[in-house]
Amino acid sequence: xxxxxxxxxxxxxxxxxxxxxxxxxxxxxxxxxxxxxxxxxxxxxxxxxxxxxxxxxxxxxxxxxxxxxxxxxxxxxxxxxxxxxxxxxxxxxxxxxxxxxxxxxxxxxxxxxxxxxxxxxxxxxxxxxxxxxxxxxxxxxxxxxxxxxxxxxxxxxxxxxxxxxxxxxxxxxxxxxxxxxxxxxxxxxxxxxxxxxxxxxxxxxxxxxxxxxxxxxxxxxxxxxxxxxxxxxxxx
Amino acid sequence: xxxxxxxxxxxxxxxxxxxxxxxxxxxxxxxxxxxxxxxxxxxxxxxxxxxxxxxxxxxxxxxxxxxxxxxxxxxxxxxxxxxxxxxxxxxxxxxxxxxxxxxxxxxxxxxxxxxxxxxxxxxxxxxxxxxxxxxxxxxxxxxxxxxxxxxxxxxxxxxxxxxxxxxxxxxxxxxxxxxxxxxxxxxxxxxxxxxxxxxxxxxxxxxxxxxxxxxxxxxxxxxxxxxxxxxxxxxxxxxxxxxxxxxxxxxxxxxxxxxxxxxxxxxxxxxxxxxxxxxxxxxxxxxxxxxxxxx
Ligand SMILES: Nc1ncnc2c1ncn2[C@@H]1O[C@H](COP(=O)(O)OP(=O)(O)O)[C@@H](O)[C@H]1O
Ligand SMILES: [Mg+2]
Numbered sequence: 001x002x003x004x005x006x007x008x009x010x011x012x013x014x015x016x017x018x019x020x021x022x023x024x025x026x027x028x029x030x031x032x033x034x035x036x037x038x039x040x041x042x043x044x045x046x047x048x049x050x051x052x053x054x055x056x057x058x059x060x061x062x063x064x065x066x067x068x069x070x071x072x073x074x075x076x077x078x079x080x081x082x083x084x085x086x087x088x089x090x091x092x093x094x095x096x097x098x099x100x101x102x103x104x105x106x107x108x109x110x111x112x113x114x115x116x117x118x119x120x121x122x123x124x125x126x127x128x129x130x131x132x133x134x135x136x137x138x139x140x141x142x143x144x145x146x147x148x149x150x151x152x153x154x155x156x157x158x159x160x161x162x163x164x165x166x167x168x169x170x171x172x173x174x175x176x177x178x179x180x181x182x183x184x185x186x187x188x189x190x191x192x193x194x195x196x197x198x199x200x201x202x203x204x205x206x207x208x209x210x211x212x213x214x215x216x217x218x219x220x221x222x223x224x225x226x227x228x229x230x231x232x233x234x235x236x
Numbered sequence: 237x238x239x240x241x242x243x244x245x246x247x248x249x250x251x252x253x254x255x256x257x258x259x260x261x262x263x264x265x266x267x268x269x270x271x272x273x274x275x276x277x278x279x280x281x282x283x284x285x286x287x288x289x290x291x292x293x294x295x296x297x298x299x300x301x302x303x304x305x306x307x308x309x310x311x312x313x314x315x316x317x318x319x320x321x322x323x324x325x326x327x328x329x330x331x332x333x334x335x336x337x338x339x340x341x342x343x344x345x346x347x348x349x350x351x352x353x354x355x356x357x358x359x360x361x362x363x364x365x366x367x368x369x370x371x372x373x374x375x376x377x378x379x380x381x382x383x384x385x386x387x388x389x390x391x392x393x394x395x396x397x398x399x400x401x402x403x404x405x406x407x408x409x410x411x412x413x414x415x416x417x418x419x420x421x422x423x424x425x426x427x428x429x430x431x432x433x434x435x436x437x438x439x440x441x442x443x444x445x446x447x448x449x450x451x452x453x454x455x456x457x458x459x460x461x462x463x464x465x466x467x468x469x470x471x472x473x474x475x476x477x478x479x480x481x482x483x484x485x486x487x488x489x490x491x492x493x494x495x496x497x498x499x500x501x502x503x504x505x506x507x508x509x510x511x512x513x514x515x516x517x518x519x520x521x522x523x524x525x526x527x528x529x530x531x
Contacts, residue, residue, distance in 0.1 A: 050422060052421070052422070073421055073424045073425060073427070076424035081422070082422050084422060088416055088418070088419035088422075089419075090411065090420075091415060092415060093415065097411075101409065101423050104409060104423050149423070153423065153424065
């Protein structure tokens with residue numbers, strides 16, 4: 001049985017269907033990328049796995065538990081944690097409070113101090129800024145807080161929605177290195193990206209999403225070598 | 237000169253009590269993003285609970301806080317949990333759900349009319365309580381003792397709520413939810429429980445306001461309406477969601493009401509209040525002391 005299994009889901013916003021009969025799976029310890037253009041349904045898929053949206057058909061299961069009807073807080077308790085698109089920090093709270101709130105689930109709440117140290121080791125910059133309001137940080141620092149907040153939750157499966165969005169090239173490299181580090185420490189990662197080259201090169205496998213459907217799937221290497229991907233996503 | 241000072245002091249005292257009556261409105265709005273039209277009724281219920289607690293026990297009005305605060309907290313908590321939450325869930329997609337506002341209006345009507353049914357229309361006031369009619373004299377100046385108590389109650393309540401939100405685990409969860417409810421639930425925060433707690437706290441502060449009012453104010457089923465409109469004005473002046481802003485907004489209204497009549501006909505002071513309200517809406521809709529963002 002797969003670690004995370006998404007089976008034949010349909011997802012709607014009101015009357016508008018955005019995801020069509022989509023299936024995918026993630027195994028424990030893997031890094032899996034989901035790539036696809038704007039509006040392909042990547043964020044919708046992550047929101048559905050996180051419980052912010054519920055599929056009208058199909059199943060989502062995690063470590064054998066059906067979670068497609070569960071609330072977001074319950075899903076966090078199971079160990080799936082999402083770093084949402086656009087960072088979504090608590091702007092008027094301090095960096096430290098943002099991180100502390102990241103640990104508000106029963107698996108993490110005993111370990112908050114230890115986890116904060118870990119986050120500060122990963123992002124020394126944040127420890128200098130811990131008492132600043134999150135809204136006063138630069139874009140790159142905000143993304144560090146967003147990822148740090150995800151780590152605080154001690155995820156079994158960490159989902160990141162376009163962590164490189166809006167960052168300068170140097171910072172992008174930094175963020176991807178960090179994601180790789182997190183994976184190397186044993187966390188399973190589901191990474192949504194438009195930066196196809198970077199994300200596939202640190203992943204084991206990938207899915208290509210087009211118009212709410214899986215258009216292609218395979219190992220990261222086969223996808224990187226695929227002619228369709230080369231022309232459509234890598235601009236080669 | 238003396239009466240100007242006396243007017244200023246009484247304005248600040250009464251104004252801070254106004255601020256206290258509006259505190260719950262701003263707390264509930266800050267978290268749920270809903271104007272609670274039942275807020276005046278919650279204040280009315282708080283006044284009745286305080287009235288009966290004082291009348292039946294014969295205790296000092298402020299001692300009844302021990303009963304009023306938990307009773308009102310639970311009342312607000314379960315009112316949100318049982319009556320309002322289901323509507324919220326049905327309108328999950330909407331940031332400022334209008335049907336929730338309609339439901340709070342329904343709660344207002346039901347509470348006011350139930351009270352009328354059970355306790356009748358008569359005005360009630362506590363006859364022998366140690367604060368009633370007490371005045372402090374400073375030379376020629378008279379300061380109302382129950383309002384002075386109310387002032388301290390308002391400052392302590394606002395300070396405690398602020399401290400709670402800043403420094404406690406639950407307080408941080410409430411602030412996070414008020415800033416971004418979806419992001420908060422992605423952290424594992426139980427969104428609807430936070431709403432219940434915020435509604436409970438807001439209702440408890442209405443209860444405290446009730447306790448400060450009963451020593452010098454009549455209790456009757458529609459008493460909340462008098463404070464409702466003032467509450468909305470105060471909360472807009474101070475900045476929706478701002479705790480300090482509610483108290484300061486209240487004090488501004490109190491000062492206009494108490495100092496104004498020494499210079500003009502009393503009806504003009506009301507015009508000034510509404511004028512200021514409109515001016516703030518036009519010029520700085522986030523309120524005089526609010527941040528452009530939510531909390
Ligand atoms: N809240 C919403 N309400 C209605 N439609 C939405 C909403 N969010 C996204 N959509 C639509 O769903 C489709 C997929 O969006 P999204 O999942 O955000 O794509 P991606 O993350 O791949 O860019 C788009 O056509 C978008 O317009
Ligand atoms: Mg997206």
